[in-house]
Amino acid sequence: MGVWDTITDLLEAAAPWSVAVAEEPEEEPAEDSNDDAEEGEDEEEDEEDEDDEDEDELVDPKDQLEEICRNSKQCAPAKHHFEECVERVENGSKEDCVEEFFHLTHCATQCAAPKLWSKLK
16 A cells, blocks of 8 residues: 555545445345234234324314314404405415414414413313
């Protein structure tokens, strides 16, 4: 190994632009068909567990309360302005409805907050 090879190796090791390359993992050979049958059963059990988890998921009461409030009389003006803005945008207006959206969201949050605290206690 010459001096030039040593310098090149040092530069490659210290260079921030060097690329690390990982080796591809070796594939494990299939031992017998019984293992495949067991794996199929395990996959079915996993799918059943996932279905059970979906059923057990909790629903956030805040989202439910805010949806109710968005459709209430209290937030009707904000919802009306937001829906008008969305209609204008769909008809080709170049404005956005961010302000109207935030007004509606603020109204729904303000309406839902006292109800939420009573549910959490």
